[in-house]
Amino acid sequence: DGGITQSPKYLFRKxxxxxxxxxxxNLNHDAMYWYRQDPGQGLRLIYYSxxxxxxxxxxxxxxxxxxxxKKESFPLTVTSAQKNPTAFYLCASKGQGLETQYFGPGTRxxxx
Amino acid sequence: GESVGLHLPTLSVQEGDNSIINCAYSNxxxxxxxxxxxxxxKGPQFIIDIRSNMDKRQGQRVTVLLNxxxxxxxxxxxxxxxxxxxxxxxxxxxxxSGAGSYQLTFGKGTKLSVIP
Numbered sequence: 069d070g071g072i073t074q075s076p077k078y079l080f081r082k083x084x085x086x087x088x089x090x091x092x093x094n095l096n097h098d099a100m101y102w103y104r105q106d107p108g109q110g111l112r113l114i115y116y117s118x119x120x121x122x123x124x125x126x127x128x129x130x131x132x133x134x135x136x137x138k139k140e141s142f143p144l145t146v147t148s149a150q151k152n153p154t155a156f157y158l159c160a161s162k163g164q165g166l167e168t169q170y171f172g173p174g175t176r177x178x179x180x
Numbered sequence: 181g182e183s184v185g186l187h188l189p190t191l192s193v194q195e196g197d198n199s200i201i202n203c204a205y206s207n208x209x210x211x212x213x214x215x216x217x218x219x220x221x222k223g224p225q226f227i228i229d230i231r232s233n234m235d236k237r238q239g240q241r242v243t244v245l246l247n248x249x250x251x252x253x254x255x256x257x258x259x260x261x262x263x264x265x266x267x268x269x270x271x272x273x274x275x276x277s278g279a280g281s282y283q284l285t286f287g288k289g290t291k292l293s294v295i296p
Contacts, residue, residue, distance in 0.1 A: 169271075
């Protein structure tokens with residue numbers, strides 16, 4: 069897991085509720101990413117950020133929002149508009165000029 | 181119930197044997213490849229990488245082979261141990277991904293089960 073932490077490990081969402089997943093890194097990486105992982109599928113990109121105060125939509129951004137106010141932090145909010153939020157969410161980061169992404173331990177989101 | 185695509189390809193090997201996990205990548209323009217290991221309930225862990233100007237790269241007990249002609253990548257694990265049991269997936273990176281960010285495309289993975 070290196071210097072990337074995600075919290076909480078498990079998160080329960082009620083109908084109509086927004087929930088926020090935390091991702092912090094102390095690797096001094098510029099780029100950060102959020103992925104969703106469903107059983108039997110590859111990782112799908114939700115949002116990414118190359119630099120503070122800038123972020124871009126990935127392949128499945130609908131129903132999610134992010135912010136990047138600090139280099140170390142890239143929180144993901146799963147909004148009530150995301151109708152199928154149950155999944156394993158992974159945060160990753162990457163150093164400038166490098167290509168390898170390093171992952172956090174993940175957050176499993178379940179719907180009550 | 182389960183939906184189509186839930187079941188990953190599975191490779192079962194005897195402890196001590198060598199394992200070979202294969203990956204077909206999609207883009208001939210990809211120039212960098214990574215193998216990750218993901219244990220159950222955990223985040224993916226970097227194993228080894230290779231650039232497109234190489235055919236082979238070795239690490240500790242692992243070797244990655246790249247065949248650009250058929251767009252095929254393989255991961256060889258020597259003397260497989262119970263701790264190697266996990267899902268292994270490859271990732272490819274194109275030099276430029278449109279928005280100026282280096283993005284990875286991930287395979288679905290292969291589940292390796294080691295029989296003691």
